[in-house]
Amino acid sequence: MFLDFVIVLIKAGVVLFALLNLAALLTWAERKQSAFMQDRIGPNRANVGNITAGGLLHIMADGIKMIAKEDFIPEGAHRMLHTLAPAAALFPALVVFAVIPFGDVLVIGGKAIPLQVANLNVGILYIFSIASLAVYGTMLAGWASNNNYSLLGGLRASSQMISYEVSMGLSILGILMIYQSAQLDVIVREQGQLLLGFIPQWGVLLQPVAFFLFLAAAVAENKRAPFDLPEGESEIIGYFVEYSSMKFGMFFLAEFVEIVIVAGLVTTLFFGGWQFPYLQADGFHWPFEAGVWHLPHLLVVLIQVGTFCVKVLIWCWILLLVRWTLPRFRYDQVMRLGWKMMLPLALANLLVTAVIVLLVT
């Protein structure tokens, strides 16, 4: 009993450690990648004794800058809410990863440890409920700054987020229907089954429309380009205009943590999670009865966790690419896309999937 609790704590610690470090790394990766795409060099000046680690020390420089700046609360602002809003923005982003499985069961010394922090029966619904809590950070930040423009920015951002929550939820219902479960580890396991004997049935093959809808809706939830009008940055006042130093740092970090979350969700639901094609618990089972390669258990687990990490990194990279490729939407375009185009498409996808599932089974 106590050992189980300690194991869960260790898993949660590992997940949080990886998540926060990856988010920090992504801040560097975004600047370097945008530099390469725009044919320039990017940040390369931060150094310790003339050793510039390719610009990696900029992450530390950013952190030191944010901690060292003056932390103020604007006059007339609601003090408690102004301080609470960054925490309310960061907390949901960190907590979502609790249900994402990053590996199959690890057997150490006779004890089977599932590599997932919490195996909830209502896994996918938990993700949506936490995503709906993420709206509070933006709304409270916009209102608690005692600034009309900030309030309008906050209302814009939160209405964008709640609009795309609907499409996000509806697009996942097709996945629920096909894999017959809301538990994420069951969904990932089912993606190891082979279609037509040799194609692993990943979610993207069975639900392509849902994949694109979910990707678009999740990027909009995340308030990243091309949906980053709430941030604006050069055109319009956002909701964190009255935030400085580490509070702004928390909003910033929350955005990058959410990139990792979106990448993790897309891999888990649509790209097989930790599944390496044809790799099962005791080795490679090649299709068409071509034989079995047996591998030791720890190596299999290592390959699976490594596959998950590689897939998440690839998706983070693609999400970073999207930002520097597409121009941003105007606010009315965002709203029209969410309600008039994505919602009917998600409903139609749901209907077609339901009909097909009914006919096939």
Added chain:
Amino acid sequence: MIPIPHYLTVSAILFTTGAIGVLMRRNALIVLMSLELMLNAVNLSFVAYARLHQDMGGHVFVFLSITVAAAEAAVGLAILLTIFRARATVDVDNLHLLQR
């Protein structure tokens, strides 16, 4: 193992607090929020009894009750907005046109 009557006591306290809020407060927004508090307390009572009698009907009823409460909150807030646009006040003591 927490005995079920503890949950029922919490539910009763929350319900009473909500009832006091509905009857005593003059700000219509707070009246609406106290109403939501009452509905939540009743939901807790349903789930506690479902756990006691091993009957899933409690959970289903809570699901439908949450849905109905959401719909009612939406319409109630829309009405409140319309009243505010017409009269620039949300003080329920000033809204007594039907009281002839």
Added chain:
Amino acid sequence: METFLFWLFAIVGVGCGIMVVFHRNPMSSAIYLVVTMLCLAGFYALLAGPFVAVIQVLVYAGAVMVLILFVIMMLNLREETLEREGSIVTWILAGLIGLVLVVAVLPPFPRTPASAPEPAFGTIEEVGNKLFTVYLLPFELTSVLLLVAIIGAVILAKRRML
């Protein structure tokens, strides 16, 4: 562990519930109500109802309270024009009557403790099972009710007469 969680959720939930009713600013009341709803979701999770717990967070704390907060921000009431509430004597009287109501509402306590539920109790499959077989009529009526509520809210909140 369960005892600790129950008392934590109970004290925080009841405390924030009382603060909802007694705070002047509707914004603060709304935030306290969100915390109360999250505590109630914790209660549902303790009572072997994971599905209703996440539905509570998803619908109530995540959508209804966001809606209420939106309206509070749109109305943008100044602090000075907030209403004078009743005198302290009225509130004490209300508290006493409330105490009487709590005692009256409490049912006769069941003597037998609750037995451990079967593992499938409160799961999403069980709720779905009941929802689409035994309780199908309320489910369909609720969907019609939601449609009516959507139309009503849109018409009422539009600025121009439709």
